[in-house]
Amino acid sequence: MTRRDFLGIALAVALLALVPLVVTANTVLNFLTLALIVALAAQGWNILGGFGGQFSFGHAAFFGTGAYATAILQTRLGVNAWAGFALGIAMGGLAGWVIGTLSFRSGLRGSYFALVTLAFAEVLRILANAAEVTGGAAGLLIRLDVRASNFQFTSRAAFFWVALALVGFALALTRAIERSRFGARLVAIRENEEAAQALGIDSIKVKLAAIALSGAVTAAAGCLYAQHFLFIDANIAYGTWISVEALLAPIIGGAGTTFGPLLGALALHGLGEAAKLFAGRVPGIDLALFGCVLVAAVAFAPDGLLGLARRTRARLARAEA
């Protein structure tokens, strides 16, 4: 790993950090912050799904665990918001490890693994909707007390920068994985699990590490969501929307790449907002559009926008030669 590996990340984060200085409209900042939260959740998915090839349809399980953990710790136990944030991330990692142990140890792969993750997320959603500690169907409200020490900020820009810092950290983490032995092993498992085992890779151990890390990063996005809106309920925290977006963004942007999830999340949300703008108040128009984009991506850009860019560049280079 060299300093050059992280140069692109530093540049991208710096550029995005300038946005609140140029644009002050609240709608734009709200939109970008939500896109960053989704990007963070997607970066978590990307570690397990993009690099490890284990497609999860239920990353809401981690997003929701992070969100509920931080909210419950604050509202019921009076834990400091930042400590709750750290604990929420740890809980997400733990949830990943538990779900991973249960499904990988039983040898679930491919679509079976995908279905079981979906089931876990749904079970958690129903439990959170019924249990008392989660506030049941009414949800949880985090008390408004705007202080930086409470992870609540007066300016939207400040929250945007915090979200961006976390995305930057996740980008650096992904790049470090990409350049490490752990990453090489994860990719080997994605490409061919049996051949990987023959080369001395303990595939269950590597997959467990990946799902724990993946769960922790996606949980961080959940915590962030809870702090941003100060309200969650079961259909938000454990809802299918975030499972779908966490996997859609990397697939659109380029699964198994460092920048894929961020690019995909920005593209998707940009498109969604544009659709709402043009189509007016047709409910669910952005979701219908997401479906179309997914179909197009699978058909024409199976390795995402980054893959498409790479191939176009190669074709242009060949045309010039």
Added chain:
Amino acid sequence: MLVVDRVGKRFGGLVALSEVSLDVEPGSIVGLIGPNGAGKTTLFAIVAGFLAPTAGRVLFEGRDVTAAPPHERARLGIARTFQIVQPFAGLTVVENIAVGAHLRHARRAEALARAAEVARRVGLGAELDKPASALTVAGRKRLELARALATEPKLLLLDEVLAGLNPSEIRDMVPVIRAIRDEGVTVVMIEHVMQAVMDLCQRVCVLSQGRLIAEGAPAAVCAAPAVIEAYLGHGAADRFREGARA
């Protein structure tokens, strides 16, 4: 080095292997031959830990490894290639080999350097950055070998690395395999290309219908009546002899 002790394997009612015993000396090249369906690849899978035997034991350097999973055996020094090549198709040649090299080298740069070195040894030096999916059949066989070799094994199990190659490609590969043995790696190879087996192996074991039917020097084994009958059918050995007399 490797001891296979009365190993048996059944798949339901089908007996794939029964009472197979082998003793592989360190520093040798042992050939494993036999007609299709004799159980050769099953035996390899059991030695490498991909299948559990229903009877018997596998010992490696005096240790009972019968219950050890594949990755642990790789760590101990057993490497295998697959008869049906299993490249990491989305990766380049050098990245493929580096996955094997990572077993003994934690740092990425070290593993990549080591992988490039191994690639040159098996004749893939010019194709390091090609995607593995762009290799020819011969190239993929070399890649399979290189990946296994990169784990720095003590025992290398080669499952038909010469099958599907043309005669000139086979001539190129034979010295590569011999060089691997000369560096101190013990080799057990499943092979149908008899000329290579004759050239390379000190000892040949013949499997037929899940049983070990002959063992010894290549020339002697190929002349054994039981072996001729295993390949050519019952009574073939007699007809051969009569034909030779006439």
